[in-house]
Amino acid sequence: MSGVPHQQTPHQQTPRRVIIVGGGPAGLYTAETLAAQPHTVVDLYDAMPSPGRKFLLAGRGGLNLTHSEPLDRFVTRYAPQQAWLEPMVRACPPQALRDWAAALGIETFVGTSGRVFPTDFKAAPLMRAWLRRLRGLGVHLHVRHRWTGFGAATSEGQRQVCFQTPDGPVTVAADAVVLALGGGSWARLGSDGQWMPLLEQAGVAVSPLRAANCGFLRPWSADFVTRFAGTPLKTIAVRTLDDNGTRTPWRKGEAVISADGLEGSVIYAVSRLLRQQIEHAGSADLRMDLLPDRPEAEVMALVARPRGSRSWSTHLKKVLGLDGVKLALLRECTPPGLWSSPAAVAAAVKDLPVVLSALRPLDEAISTAGGIRREALTEDLELTALPGVFCAGEMLDWEAPTGGYLLTGCYATALRAAEGVRRFLTDRTPRA
Ligand SMILES: Cc1cc2nc3c(=O)[nH]c(=O)nc-3n(C[C@H](O)[C@H](O)[C@H](O)COP(=O)(O)OP(=O)(O)OC[C@H]3O[C@@H](n4cnc5c(N)ncnc54)[C@H](O)[C@@H]3O)c2cc1C
Known part of the structure; x- marks a missing residue:
């Protein structure tokens, strides 16, 4: 082939076939965007009998589609990969998602926490409308097709995409491919991370999949588990150590005592930092403020009041209203010697050390960290090791x-x- 730039005009007239593998929100949105392009035939494949199973599960929690906070703050949530994600999020900001849902007939609203949900808190009507739109755009959906890798390129330079189906192996040629195979949690919904070795073998740099937004293990006493497993810890605040080893600001929220540790939204919020500490040091230093609405000085003064013959439990209930699971947790996480000092007890109420020993299993996590590394991809999210294969x-x-x-x-x-696929199909010389 000569070095002269290839004239694309004939190819622009010829329909180009794009194969998208993975029918979660990333794959479906890629399919929708590409199917709206002229001369583009989109086929979407998924290993499961139906697409979007994790998206539908997210609907059980109300389907928190996006967040209403200012975009400058919103983009910081992608740390430590903010620099990578920020331009993409700015090009697809929260309002665009709300507009997109509205165009599907699903209105959204901002909850008290600033989170954005569909007004009916359901994922299924949104998914039904979305699949209708995709059908209308001509997207062909193929379920029970498990991607197993790539074959040799065709003589036209197309990539051969291989699937395992109930009827045996199937190979389909494509001008471009998008892999949107999800992370490695909730394998029974399809996101099993089995794609990792396939891409690694093809020379793609990946980081191991790890639990994110997950619960943590903390061995409780048998009595504490019997009495409090499943009990919510309402109105607490937590903090931990940041990437530099400095204490993070207190974050208010709720957690739940599990049979072998802690979970819940405020724990998930600091889970990246907790996970890193466990990976590096074998344990994580979580601190808990059991009464975040009471100033420390007030707690100190109240606890220091004469206790007389009252037990500590009666005293703390009387002066602070502290009882039940919070009082039991205070006892569970402090050494017996601490209870000889009112100042130490008060300090523990406001800054209780809860040492976490491990993460709950990856498969239970809400999401996963790790996966295809930034350096394996171009700005357009195309794999440098596999030209014409994009990931999302x-x-x-x-x-x-x-x-x-x-x-x-x-x-x-x-x-x-x-957008990368569109540029690839229009700008590039087809592979020989
Ligand atoms: C309980 C729960 C609640 C959640 N709630 C929210 C929420 O409210 N808000 C929020 O922002 N996020 C939430 N999430 C996270 C969110 O659902 C995921 O981040 C999102 O679904 C990921 O989308 P994805 O398209 O990348 O992958 P997935 O949704 O995981 O989809 C991947 C798809 O690829 C398919 N696949 C995998 N391997 C193959 C293969 N080899 N061949 C063919 N197909 C394959 C799978 O079957 C699956 O359909 C929640 C997650 C969980 C578990």
């Missing part, structure tokens, strides 16, 4: 807390991958 969604190596940032990140990377 949670399978990329970024993470974010809950709050709608995960889905927004999936849509944003899907949009970038779709």
Whole structure:
């Protein structure tokens, strides 16, 4: 082939086939964006009997689509990969997602926490409307097709995409491919991370999949578990150590005592930092303020009041209203010697050390960290090791807390991958 730039006019008239593998929100949004392009035939494949199973599960929690906070703050949620995600999120901001849902007939609203939900808190009507739109755009959906890798390129330079189906292996040729295979949690919904070795073998740099937005293990006494497993810890604040080893600001919220540790939204919010500490030091230093609405000086003064013959439990209940699970947790996480000092007890109420020993299993996590590393991809999210193959969604190596940032990140990377495919199909010389 000569070095003369290839004239694209004939190809622009010829329909180009794009194969998208993975029918989660990232794959569906890529399909929708590309199917709206002229001369583009889009086929979407998924291993499961139906697409979007994790998206539908997210609907059980109300489907937190995105967040209403100012965009400058919103983009910081993608740390430590903010620099990578920020341009993509700015090109696909929260309002664009709300407009997109509205165009599907699903109105959204901002909850008290600033999170954005569909007004009916359901994912299923949105998914039904979305699939209707995709059908209308001519997207062909193929379920029960498990991607197993790539074959040799065709003589026209197309990539051969291989699937395992109930009827045996199937190979389909494509001008471009988008992989949107999700992370590695909730394998029964399809996101099993089995794509990792396939891409690694093809020379793609990946980081191991790790739990994000997950619960943590903390061995409780048998009595504490019997009495409090499943009990919510309402109105607490937590803090931990940041990437530099400095204490983070207190974050108010709720957690839940589990049979072997802690979970819940405020724990998920600091889960990246807790995970890093466990990875580096074998344990994580979580601090809990059991009464975040009471100033420390007030707690100190009240606890220091004469106790007389009252037990500590009666005293703390009387002066602070502290009882039940919070009082039991205070006892559980402090050494017996501490109870000889009112000042130490008060300090523990406001800054209780709860040492966490491990993460709950990856498969239970709301999302996963790790995946395809940034350096394996071009700005257009094309794999440098596999030209013409683009990637989107949670399978990329970024993470974010809950709050709608995960889905927004999936849509944003899907949009970038779709734009990359469009540029690839129009700008590039077809592979020989
Ligand atoms: C309980 C729960 C609640 C959540 N709630 C929210 C929320 O409210 N807000 C929010 O922002 N995020 C939430 N999330 C996270 C969010 O659902 C995910 O981040 C998002 O679904 C990831 O989208 P994705 O398209 O990248 O991957 P996925 O949704 O995981 O989809 C990947 C798809 O690829 C398919 N696939 C995988 N491997 C293959 C293969 N080899 N061949 C063919 N197909 C394959 C799978 O079957 C699946 O359909 C929640 C997650 C969970 C578990």
